[in-house]
Amino acid sequence: MSAPAATRTTVRSEAAFAAALRVLPGGVSSPVRAFRSVGGTPRFIAAGRGAWLTDVDGHDFVDLVLSWGPLILGHAHPDVIAAITATAARGTTFGAPTELETALAERIVALIPSVEMVRFTSSGTEAVMSAVRLARAATGRNGIVKFDGCYHGHADALLAGAGSGVATLGLPDSPGVTAATVADTIVVAFNDLAALEQLFAARGESIAAVLIEPVAGNMGVVPPEPGFLDGLRSLTRRHGALLVFDEVMTGFRVHPVAAQLLYGVAPDITVLGKVIGGGLPAAAYAGPRQLMERIAPAGPVYQAGTLSGNPLAMSAGLATLDALTQPGVWESAALWAARADEMFAHHAARAGVPLRVQRVGTMLTPFFSDAPVRNYADARRTDRDAYARFFHAMLDAGIYLPPSAFEAMFTSAAHGDAELARLDEALAGAWRR
Ligand code: KE4
Numbered sequence: 001m002s003a004p005a006a007t008r009t010t011v012r013s014e015a016a017f018a019a020a021l022r023v024l025p026g027g028v029s030s031p032v033r034a035f036r037s038v039g040g041t042p043r044f045i046a047a048g049r050g051a052w053l054t055d056v057d058g059h060d061f062v063d064l065v066l067s068w069g070p071l072i073l074g075h076a077h078p079d080v081i082a083a084i085t086a087t088a089a090r091g092t093t094f095g096a097p098t099e100l101e102t103a104l105a106e107r108i109v110a111l112i113p114s115v116e117m118v119r120f121t122s123s124g125t126e127a128v129m130s131a132v133r134l135a136r137a138a139t140g141r142n143g144i145v146k147f148d149g150c151y152h153g154h155a156d157a158l159l160a161g162a163g164s165g166v167a168t169l170g171l172p173d174s175p176g177v178t179a180a181t182v183a184d185t186i187v188v189a190f191n192d193l194a195a196l197e198q199l200f201a202a203r204g205e206s207i208a209a210v211l212i213e214p215v216a217g218n219m220g221v222v223p224p225e226p227g228f229l230d231g232l233r234s235l236t237r238r239h240g241a242l243l244v245f246d247e248v249m250t251g252f253r254v255h256p257v258a259a260q261l262l263y264g265v266a267p268d269i270t271v272l273g274k275v276i277g278g279g280l281p282a283a284a285y286a287g288p289r290q291l292m293e294r295i296a297p298a299g300p301v302y303q304a305g306t307l308s309g310n311p312l313a314m315s316a317g318l319a320t321l322d323a324l325t326q327p328g329v330w331e332s333a334a335l336w337a338a339r340a341d342e343m344f345a346h347h348a349a350r351a352g353v354p355l356r357v358q359r360v361g362t363m364l365t366p367f368f369s370d371a372p373v374r375n376y377a378d379a380r381r382t383d384r385d386a387y388a389r390f391f392h393a394m395l396d397a398g399i400y401l402p403p404s405a406f407e408a409m410f411t412s413a414a415h416g417d418a419e420l421a422r423l424d425e426a427l428a429g430a431w432r433r
Contacts, residue, residue: 008396012056016044032068035403038388042403043395048075050414053400061400062419064340064409068402069217069249069274072333072362073323074414080278083319087311095306100314104276107321108286111257114266117292120284120309124248124273125153127283128211130295130303131269132157135209135242137301138291142184143207143241145199149190149219149376149406152211152246152271160185190216190375191224193231204239209269214259217249217408219379220365221358229265236268242291248273248283249408252321254361256330262361275324278316281307329413333362336415340364343424351431353386363408366390379406390430397426 020027028034028042035042043055051074053063063075073080087100105118121127132144132155144157152158154174160182161173172182186207188195200207210232216222236243245267247258252275255262260270268291273283286292296302307313324330341357344366348355354370367373368383368390387405394401399422402409 008059008398009057010041010043010055013044014041016056017041020044032402032404032407037384037404037406038391040392040395043400050074050076051412051416051419059398061395061398062415062422063400064411065400065402065407066410066412067274067279069253069363069408069410070277070279072252072275072330072410072412073278073320074412075279077320077323077414079323080316080319083278083315084280084312087315090311092312093307093310098309098311098314100311100318101309104314104317104321105284107318108272108276108284111321111325112260112270112286114260114268114288115270115286116289118284118286119292119295119303120282120314121303121305122281122283122307122310122313123153124246124271124283125155126303126305127248127271127273127285128152128158128244128246129155131244131246131271131285132209132211133303134285134291134294134301135244135269137294139208139240139242141206141208141241143186143203144184145186145188145196145207145210147190147212147216147376148187149222149379150211150213150216150246151218152213153248156181157185158211160187189377190219190222191228192375193228193235196232196235200235200239200241204235204241207236207239207241209242209244210236211244211246213250214245214247214263214265214267215250215254215360215363217363219376219406220367220373220382221360221363221408222373222375222379223358223360224263225374229263233265233267242268244269244271246271249363250360251275252324252330253363253410256325259360275320276317277313278318278320280310280313280316282310282313282317324413330362333411333413333415336420337362337364337411339420340409340411340423343420343427347424347427348431353431356382362411364411365405365408367405393430394426397430398422399426 026034047054053061159173250259251272269287356367356369368386384405
């Protein structure tokens with residue numbers, strides 16, 4: 001691996017970005033990739049291998065984004081590549097059932113006790129959107145509760161921001177999202193069980209579901225406070241609403257299987273993504289048979305997808321779960337995260353910089369804050385300019401962090417001592433004022 005250059009040229013990334021800006025809005029296929037919240041030129045990636053990325057200027061980075069979570073085995077894991085290659089040789093998609101979908105669904109059912117059936121989609125957005133539709137159909141109610149700072153994909157009804165006030169009717173969070181489509185979305189502060197209790201007391205009978213990232217990752221890593229998830233479970237059960245765990249990010253990340261097993265709270269519907277596709281497009285919503293058999297064609301709740309259950313993605317997911325469930329594999333990624341956590345804290349303390357590292361399993365966020373981050377309001381109070389400076393110092397030193405203070409970092413089973421040594425070296429000089 002190349003040593004961190006004093007100044008890493010970005011000539012080819014800059015040229016690539018200029019070309020991309022001419023034909024792709026913002027030069028990217030997903031907003032966070034554009035470096036807008038940290039500034040500078042996004043690095044165009046040429047290759048990934050294990051824990052490392054190489055950009056088009058030939059610079060190597062220890063990757064702590066891992067495509068936003070899917071690559072828990074690291075880039076181009078040989079078992080995953082072999083599985084994809086073997087499947088691709090027999091064709092890439094059929095628009096017909098394959099045994100691969102059944103095999104991956106059986107694997108998920110065996111791992112998650114609250115799940116009896118699975119429906120695959122191609123993205124987390126689709127899976128969450130469909131889970132919401134299923135919850136509304138099953139309860140005959142319209143209201144959906146989400147938490148400020150949690151992200152569940154870009155379906156209109158979920159692009160709802162919080163207004164002022166404890167539990168507010170969602171406000172459109174994007175042009176093009178109409179007030180009507182978020183009129184049934186209620187936004188509450190994460191970890192605020194009292195607000196939920198007030199809300200349910202007032203209008204519990206109109207609420208179809210509470211939708212949550214059981215460990216928030218999209219405002220940075222914010223764990224549920226003790227009793228919060230249990231409280232959601234008993235409130236929703238008491239009022240006949242469903243509890244939907246969006247485990248697109250937390251699945252196989254905060255625990256070897258799922259947040260619901262880490263905290264011992266079983267939701268009615270589980271949404272998965274990222275890791276189950278092994279780096280290819282796949283997500284799923286899942287739950288008990290009596291709910292899932294409402295989905296077409298078994299039942300009337302319509303949902304479909306040309307490439308849902310795609311054979312390549314199923315093969316990559318199966319190979320990933322096969323490798324991940326071997327003894328010690330997940331644990332090695334979690335141990336690396338714990339060692340990185342200590343290293344961040346150690347170097348920040350030496351530099352006299354207030355840093356609060358929040359970590360669950362293999363995902364973590366260093367907040368520039370001296371106070372704990374319990375919710376989105378807390379996250380917004382952290383020093384994002386400091387994070388942006390830190391991000392670039394680390395990038396120049398060969399560490400690829402999320403280009404946003406409100407994201408999670410991810411580790412993999414491919415991260416080892418060499419990567420930790422590179423992190424230590426980078427952190428020693430990363431605290432630019
Ligand atoms: P996709 O539609 O991007 O596959 O999944 C949406 C989604 C749903 N639920 C949770 C908890 C998620 O974290 C996501 C997507 N995560 C972001 C990272 N914060 C993906 C990165 C991006 O948007 O480019």
